[in-house]
Amino acid sequence: MTTAHTKRAIRQRAQPRVPVETFCTAIGDEPDTHAIAVDLSPRGLRIQRPVSGRMPRTVQLELEIPGIDELLWAVGEVRYDRLVSRTSMPARGLSDLARMCGIRILAAASYHRRLLREYVIDTVRALDDPHGAAPARLAHP
Numbered sequence: 001m002t003t004a005h006t007k008r009a010i011r012q013r014a015q016p017r018v019p020v021e022t023f024c025t026a027i028g029d030e031p032d033t034h035a036i037a038v039d040l041s042p043r044g045l046r047i048q049r050p051v052s053g054r055m056p057r058t059v060q061l062e063l064e065i066p067g068i069d070e071l072l073w074a075v076g077e078v079r080y081d082r083l084v085s086r087t088s089m090p091a092r093g094l095s096d097l098a099r100m101c102g103i104r105i106l107a108a109a110s111y112h113r114r115l116l117r118e119y120v121i122d123t124v125r126a127l128d129d130p131h132g133a134a135p136a137r138l139a140h141p
Contacts, residue, residue, distance in 0.1 A: 015041045015042050015043050016041060016042070016120055016121070016124045017039050017040065017041040017046075017120075018039060018040055018041075018119075018120050018123040018124060018127070019038065019039050020037055020038065020039060020040050020066055021036055021037075021038065022036070022037045022063070022064045022065070022066050023035075023036065023037075023063075023064045024036065024037040024045070024047050024061065024062065024063045024064070025061070025062040025063075026047065026049075026055060026059040026060070026061055026076075026101075026103070027059060027060040027061075027062070028055060028056035028058070028059040028060070029056045030052075030053065030056070033049055033052070033055065033059075034049070035047040035048060035049035035101075036048050036049070037063060038100075040065075040116065040119070040120055041120060042113070042116055042117040042120050042121075043104060043105055044076065044079075044102065044103055044104040044105050045061075045063065045076075045102075045103055045105075046100065046101065046102050046103070047100070047101050047103065048084075048098050048099070048100055048101075049098065049099050049101065050098060050099070051083065051097050051098060051099055052099070054081050054099075055078045055081045055099075055101055056078070057077065057078055058075065058076070058077055058078070058106070059075070059076055059078060059103065060073070060074075060075055060076075061073065061074045061075070061076050061103065061105075065115060065116060065119050066119070067119075068115060068119065070115070072108065072112040072115065072116060073108065073109070073112065074105045074106075074107060074108035074112065075105070075106045075107040075108070076103040076104060076105050076106055077103065077104045077106050078101055078102070078103055079102040079103065079104050080100075080101065080102045081099060081100075081101045082099065082100050082101075083097055083098075083099060083100075084097065084098055084099070084100045085097060085098075
């Protein structure tokens, strides 16, 4: 359920950002880092991952866009990498800390950029719908 605060925060940004929970892999200098993308925008994403070392400055991303049966591949620049409290996730014997990373997309296929942009725009429209309709799923050409 999306709160009024979340809707207001989405509209205040230069680029819309929508909340998600989807699988993401960041590939850099270290072994692959598996994470959960917690929000998406047409130009980047924020991921939450287990506590470990800092991410390299540039990573290759493999991302599942919700509702689309295709992986998005991109190269991204890590803008920040912070240790945060795991308030939104149950501990289940895990540490109460996680790493939150903001990643700006530097390069991706134009097709994947379009899929991401359309997903974000459709989701923002659905959040603004007073009836709370789910975003329309994108059709592949």
